[in-house]
Amino acid sequence: MACTIYHDGVVNHADARLQVHRRDVKTDFPSVCTHCVSCGEDCCVLHCPVEAIKKENGMVYVNEDECTACGDCVEVCPFGVMRMEERAFNCDLCGGDPTCVKFCPMKAIVYEEPKPEQYELVKKMLKEEPQ
Amino acid sequence: MKGYTGKILKVDLTEEKPHVRTFDEKYVRKYLGGQGFCVELVYHGVPKGVDAFDPKNVLAMAGGLFDGFPVGTGGKVAFAAKSPATGTLAESIMGGSIGPELKHAGYDALEMVGKAEKPSYIFIDNDTVEVNEADDLWGKDTRQTADALKRRHGWDVKVACIGPAGEKLSKIACIDCDERQAGRAGLGAVMGSKNLKAIVVRGTNDLVPANPKKLLDLALHYQKVYEAAGSFVEDTKYGTGEFLGWVNKERGVFPTRNWQEAVFAEREKIDPYYWATRYVSKNKACFACTKPCGKLFEVKEGKFKGVAVDGVEYETLYALGGACGNPDVESVARANELCDIYGMDTISAGVTVGFAMELMQRGIITEKDVGFRLTWDNASDAVPRMIELMGRREGFGDVLADGVRVAAKKIGKGAERYAIHTKGMEPPAYDVRGMKGHGLAYMTSTRGACHLRAGFYAPELVGKFWKWVGIDRFSPAGKGAMVAQMENFMCVYDSVGLCKFSRGFYLIAKLLEVIEAITGLKFTEDELLKIGERIHNMKGSFNANEGMTRKDWLLPPRITEEPIPDGPSKGHKISVDEMNVMLDDYMKARGWTKDGVPTPEKLKELDIG
Numbered sequence: 156m157a158c159t160i161y162h163d164g165v166v167n168h169a170d171a172r173l174q175v176h177r178r179d180v181k182t183d184f185p186s187v188c189t190h191c192v193s194c195g196e197d198c199c200v201l202h203c204p205v206e207a208i209k210k211e212n213g214m215v216y217v218n219e220d221e222c223t224a225c226g227d228c229v230e231v232c233p234f235g236v237m238r239m240e241e242r243a244f245n246c247d248l249c250g251g252d253p254t255c256v257k258f259c260p261m262k263a264i265v266y267e268e269p270k271p272e273q274y275e276l277v278k279k280m281l282k283e284e285p286q
Numbered sequence: 287m288k289g290y291t292g293k294i295l296k297v298d299l300t301e302e303k304p305h306v307r308t309f310d311e312k313y314v315r316k317y318l319g320g321q322g323f324c325v326e327l328v329y330h331g332v333p334k335g336v337d338a339f340d341p342k343n344v345l346a347m348a349g350g351l352f353d354g355f356p357v358g359t360g361g362k363v364a365f366a367a368k369s370p371a372t373g374t375l376a377e378s379i380m381g382g383s384i385g386p387e388l389k390h391a392g393y394d395a396l397e398m399v400g401k402a403e404k405p406s407y408i409f410i411d412n413d414t415v416e417v418n419e420a421d422d423l424w425g426k427d428t429r430q431t432a433d434a435l436k437r438r439h440g441w442d443v444k445v446a447c448i449g450p451a452g453e454k455l456s457k458i459a460c461i462d463c464d465e466r467q468a469g470r471a472g473l474g475a476v477m478g479s480k481n482l483k484a485i486v487v488r489g490t491n492d493l494v495p496a497n498p499k500k501l502l503d504l505a506l507h508y509q510k511v512y513e514a515a516g517s518f519v520e521d522t523k524y525g526t527g528e529f530l531g532w533v534n535k536e537r538g539v540f541p542t543r544n545w546q547e548a549v550f551a552e553r554e555k556i557d558p559y560y561w562a563t564r565y566v567s568k569n570k571a572c573f574a575c576t577k578p579c580g581k582l583f584e585v586k587e588g589k590f591k592g593v594a595v596d597g598v599e600y601e602t603l604y605a606l607g608g609a610c611g612n613p614d615v616e617s618v619a620r621a622n623e624l625c626d627i628y629g630m631d632t633i634s635a636g637v638t639v640g641f642a643m644e645l646m647q648r649g650i651i652t653e654k655d656v657g658f659r660l661t662w663d664n665a666s667d668a669v670p671r672m673i674e675l676m677g678r679r680e681g682f683g684d685v686l687a688d689g690v691r692v693a694a695k696k697i698g699k700g701a702e703r704y705a706i707h708t709k710g711m712e713p714p715a716y717d718v719r720g721m722k723g724h725g726l727a728y729m730t731s732t733r734g735a736c737h738l739r740a741g742f743y744a745p746e747l748v749g750k751f752w753k754w755v756g757i758d759r760f761s762p763a764g765k766g767a768m769v770a771q772m773e774n775f776m777c778v779y780d781s782v783g784l785c786k787f788s789r790g791f792y793l794i795a796k797l798l799e800v801i802e803a804i805t806g807l808k809f810t811e812d813e814l815l816k817i818g819e820r821i822h823n824m825k826g827s828f829n830a831n832e833g834m835t836r837k838d839w840l841l842p843p844r845i846t847e848e849p850i851p852d853g854p855s856k857g858h859k860i861s862v863d864e865m866n867v868m869l870d871d872y873m874k875a876r877g878w879t880k881d882g883v884p885t886p887e888k889l890k891e892l893d894i895g
Contacts, residue, residue: 156354156355156356156574157356157502157505157506159492160356160495160498160501160502161502163492164494164495164498164499165492165493165494165495165498166354166355166356166492166493166494166495167390167490167491167492167493168386168390169390169442169489169490170490170492179429179432179433181582181584181594254502257506257509258356258505258506258509260358260509260512260513260518260575260576260577260578261522261569261578
């Protein structure tokens with residue numbers, strides 16, 4: 156909630172750049188990713204037909220003027236990080252001071268350089284069919 | 287009008303037709319949201335004298351005003367209907383995630399009437415509202431039901447459903463969402479009577495606060511306030527049971543063995559202070575909670591291996607633990623899990639089992655009646671076994687499945703004497719003989735014995751709260767007015783959708799700026815409390831219309847005649863005289879007749895039509 160209120164002035168967890176996946180009593184986990192390129196999969200930057208997505212300093216940016224809202228980036232992102240409303244958007248780390256990190260009461264969201272094994276873990280959890 | 291969707295969705299299950307109506311600022315200023323909306327819908331929607339299982343009964347559901355907004359612990363959803371357990375207008379509040387989701391779907395409240403021809407579920411996906419068949423879900427437990435519906439509609443939908451107990455019209459059946467339950471007053475059975483298995487919601491619309499920046503600042507501010515509070519640390523580590531030891535040792539008001547004692551000698555075995563490190567594998571939170579009291583309790587070995595349950599909460603430790611004389615926390619967790627999946631309220635279910643155990647102790651029922659030894663020394667095995675039978679309504683479980691009042695009547699032979707309840711509802715975990723104002727609150731609660739309608743246990747156990755200091759828990763003096771004021775305050779809480787574990791953080795004045803940031807509406811403290819008073823009066827007036835008066839409110843004989851035998855509250859009881867003094871005070875404070883009927887003048891003053 157803090158995410159969309161900071162970015163858009165409205166509350167809508169469905170549009171938040173960070174998603175919580177909740178399946179059963181044992182499984183619920185958040186996923187957030189801002190470094191899509193580093194994961195080595197087919198990524199949004201390569202797939203964007205109009206080259207509206209750029210990577211700079213490890214951060215992925217969407218140029219909203221060039222975005223045609225075709226949705227290709229949303230399709231290819233294995234983490235569900237790229238989102239689409241009228242234009243594609245993703246996490247911008249709130250310019251380096253993420254609101255969600257400040258907000259997490261359990262200090263479970265940490266702002267740090269991601270490790271490859273974390274990507275693998277999240278991908279596994281997302282794909283896994285619950286028992 | 288910011289902060290609200292301004293719409294109420296009505297689904298007629300007989301006609302399978304949805305209908306949307308709008309409301310305006312005047313409605314908000316009268317009822318605020320959440321419980322307020324629910325009570326209004328039931329009060330004006332249910333004709334006099336209608337049976338709780340009649341299709342004409344209204345089941346209302348509404349997210350509180352704060353639901354969907356980043357206000358710590360503000361994600362509660364209210365349900366209300368005429369209760370099958372008590373015959374009163376009863377609301378039940380739970381956490382989970384469906385309240386905020388309903389608001390994102392575009393509705394502040396959902397009103398369900400009629401009865402579906404076949405097992406059905408309501409599916410709401412923003413503007414799409416369907417009544418779908420649920421033949422394949424009928425008979426499934428709450429976990430299987432939620433899982434099947436999420437597989438069908440996507441993992442992002444939110445599901446509130448009933449288990450087999452609700453289908454079988456057990457008067458202690460609950461409604462479940464994310465392993466959180468609207469447990470009390472048998473509202474799950476109202477869903478069952480409507481052939482309604484589940485409510486499935488997906489909401490992806492924006493909710494627009496009046497002042498986003500101010501709201502975010504307030505949210506971050508309160509985040510820090512919570513984190514600095516002692517209760518944050520305790521709740522996060524041990525869950526709501528963190529003060530179980532203290533209630534036993536320092537206050538002596540932990541009802542044990544069906545209220546025969548008030549100190550549980552084997553309490554350390556069920557005290558989370560001792561078991562948390564062994565069984566808790568992670569914290570669980572309701573949507574928007576910043577102070578997670580939920581725990582994932584996992585049993586990894588032994589005869590209860592495989593148990594995984596969101597809990598075990600303080601009330602459940604009492605009901606399935608202390609009240610049943612059960613010192614085995616793994617057995618309590620298993621019974622808790624069974625209650626959850628069959629869809630029964632743990633408090634009512636546990637107290638009912640404890641009641642049957644006392645009947646066996648006294649020879650009123652025997653092993654032959656039950657089929658096994660339902661005795662204190664066999665509690666670890668007997669309690670989960672009995673709970674399962676109740677969930678299935680099999681054998682002796684069928685006798686107990688509607689709570690103590692119905693069970694006592696079926697059993698006869700003087701069993702009524704040992705049925706602990708007010709208005710047909712089993713009491714929560716505070717022995718009111720040692721906290722007299724709370725005893726009054728058990729009587730005045732419109733849904734029967736309840737610790738949360740007035741939340742009066744906190745002021746009495748601690749000795750100070752809100753505007754009061756030096757509260758003497760053994761004295762009936764002045765409690766009438768205090769309980770009435772706390773009830774009004776708590777009605778406001780359930781209407782804004784805040785968890786009552788936050789009531790020490792947001793006292794009434796502090797709600798004002800949050801409400802203004804979300805809605806842009808300015809309220810005064812008195813206006814809010816007036817809304818609370820209105821809600822309580824509507825419930826009181828509904829009950830009086832149904833013929834329930836003061837004589838139906840009274841405490842059971844164990845509390846008025848048998849003093850607490852041991853511990854820090856030894857020798858205390860609430861005598862009939864004390865009961866009457868407090869009730870007289872209360873009626874006066876409420877401006878009601880001595881019989882507990884809201885006067886026409888009072889209703890006019892509060893604009894209740």
